[in-house]
Amino acid sequence: MTLNERVLAMKDDLLACLQENLRIPSVEDTPAEGAPYGIACRESLDHALKAAEKLGFRTENVDGHVGWCEYGEGEEMIAVLGHLDVVPAGDGWSFDPWGGEIRDDRIFGRGTMDDKGPSIAAIFALAALRDSGLKLQRRVRVLFGCNEETGARDLKYYLANGGEIPVMGFTPDAEYPVINGEKGIINVTYSRSYQQTGELKLLSIQGGTAANVTPAYAKAKISCSPDLAQRIAKLYAPSMKFSLRDYGVQVEAFGVSAHGSTPWQGENAIGRLMLALDNLPFEGEMQQIIHFLAEKLGMETTGKSAGIYLHDDVSGDLSLNWGTLNADEEKLSMVINYRYPVTKEYGDCAPALDALFAEAGFEKAAEAHKAKLYIPADSDLVKILLKVYKEHTGIDGKPVSIGGGTYAKSLPNILAFGPIFPGDEVREHKPDEFIEIPKLMKNAQIIASAMYEMAK
Ligand SMILES: [Zn+2]
Numbered sequence: 001m002t003l004n005e006r007v008l009a010m011k012d013d014l015l016a017c018l019q020e021n022l023r024i025p026s027v028e029d030t031p032a033e034g035a036p037y038g039i040a041c042r043e044s045l046d047h048a049l050k051a052a053e054k055l056g057f058r059t060e061n062v063d064g065h066v067g068w069c070e071y072g073e074g075e076e077m078i079a080v081l082g083h084l085d086v087v088p089a090g091d092g093w094s095f096d097p098w099g100g101e102i103r104d105d106r107i108f109g110r111g112t113m114d115d116k117g118p119s120i121a122a123i124f125a126l127a128a129l130r131d132s133g134l135k136l137q138r139r140v141r142v143l144f145g146c147n148e149e150t151g152a153r154d155l156k157y158y159l160a161n162g163g164e165i166p167v168m169g170f171t172p173d174a175e176y177p178v179i180n181g182e183k184g185i186i187n188v189t190y191s192r193s194y195q196q197t198g199e200l201k202l203l204s205i206q207g208g209t210a211a212n213v214t215p216a217y218a219k220a221k222i223s224c225s226p227d228l229a230q231r232i233a234k235l236y237a238p239s240m241k242f243s244l245r246d247y248g249v250q251v252e253a254f255g256v257s258a259h260g261s262t263p264w265q266g267e268n269a270i271g272r273l274m275l276a277l278d279n280l281p282f283e284g285e286m287q288q289i290i291h292f293l294a295e296k297l298g299m300e301t302t303g304k305s306a307g308i309y310l311h312d313d314v315s316g317d318l319s320l321n322w323g324t325l326n327a328d329e330e331k332l333s334m335v336i337n338y339r340y341p342v343t344k345e346y347g348d349c350a351p352a353l354d355a356l357f358a359e360a361g362f363e364k365a366a367e368a369h370k371a372k373l374y375i376p377a378d379s380d381l382v383k384i385l386l387k388v389y390k391e392h393t394g395i396d397g398k399p400v401s402i403g404g405g406t407y408a409k410s411l412p413n414i415l416a417f418g419p420i421f422p423g424d425e426v427r428e429h430k431p432d433e434f435i436e437i438p439k440l441m442k443n444a445q446i447i448a449s450a451m452y453e454m455a456k
Helices: 001-011 009-023 039-054 116-132 153-160 224-233 270-279 284-296 351-359 380-393 437-455
Strands: 058-062 066-071 077-083 106-107 139-145 168-171 181-182 185-191 201-207 215-224 240-245 250-253 317-328 331-340 363-370 400-402 412-417 434-436
Touching: 001 116, 001 437, 009 039, 009 106, 009 116, 009 412, 039 058, 039 066, 039 116, 039 139, 066 116, 066 153, 077 116, 077 437, 106 437, 116 139, 116 437, 139 153, 139 437, 153 215, 168 380, 168 437, 181 412, 185 351, 201 250, 201 270, 215 270, 224 250, 240 270, 250 270, 270 284, 284 363, 284 412, 351 363, 380 412, 380 437
Parallel strands: 077 139, 077 168, 168 412, 181 400
Antiparallel strands: 058 066, 066 139, 106 434, 185 331, 185 363, 201 215, 201 317, 215 250, 240 250, 317 331
């Protein structure tokens, strides 16, 4: 039997195992002893490890954060990284999200695609590889994370507790052909307090819902004399609305929402609001703050006016998304989500932005940084994955760079590879999540081949 045939021969066992795991609603929940992400995540991990044991693999449970099974000998180890935690079911299902029902050659349930399907497939891929008797130079490990969806603390724990780092590997938790570049992502919160002077007084600003979403709506409440309010309420600007209120005037800005990794596909309502407020006769500190924000950020999406524009040919421009702004009469706080190109560094942009805001009197209240990931197209890993992809699909794949971050960032030497094929609908996190059984088996075959090519 070829390796491909061996994988296919395990189809019934693979499906039964996946169905069992799909019936465990492993959404993050209150921590318990040995279950840092809740009892169900721990049960899902125990189930996968038991399945691997039954197939004859050595396993380890790293305190309920992550577990792994392994086969082979050798100094070096290659890895397949999956995760067993899932997002909540949500509404709109026509199947039981925790049922693992099979209908029309599809298997339905939360996690079928993201990421229980590929994770369970990897266990059986490893069994097929072992049974094939093909010679391996490196150990092959399948890692089961339990906290991908809500913070990736699982792999942080693994690394902090001496978890072995693979020499290469992949995570089947995104898409084919292969993602070899992921921009560095910075979420920064700047805040500033002020004393207002002059006839116009800002009461509040509310804009945006999250750092990584381009805001579609922002509004400011401004108190002023009835005369001035009358004049402002008569103003007109595209996608803006000025309305008389008993306290003075309300200014609303409308934009177009987009994902924070592609802000150029949207229109930033906060930036639009700031450009409009910059035309009103604020005075003193408030005038300076509004002018600074309108001029340095405005509706820009590449950080040019803020002096942090970067570009490379692999991943394009630095992207900047002004995600939220909240202000009252005395202070404001805002979050910017920006992403630097894969061949650049944190130091190429963050210090400059911090200095700009510091000079304008802002304080950096918080920051989260996820470093970029980049493994060049001519590396062994990318070449192996694309070769395997071509063997199984007939397609010459090109590596892709993205602005979003995948699970690959959680462990060194890992790239995102599968399970979604180009042109397929993305069903992760949506109702009626399913995977076609032929595609699940195709994924299992690809995983087995890639394990072999990396370990041989
Ligand atoms: Zn996932």
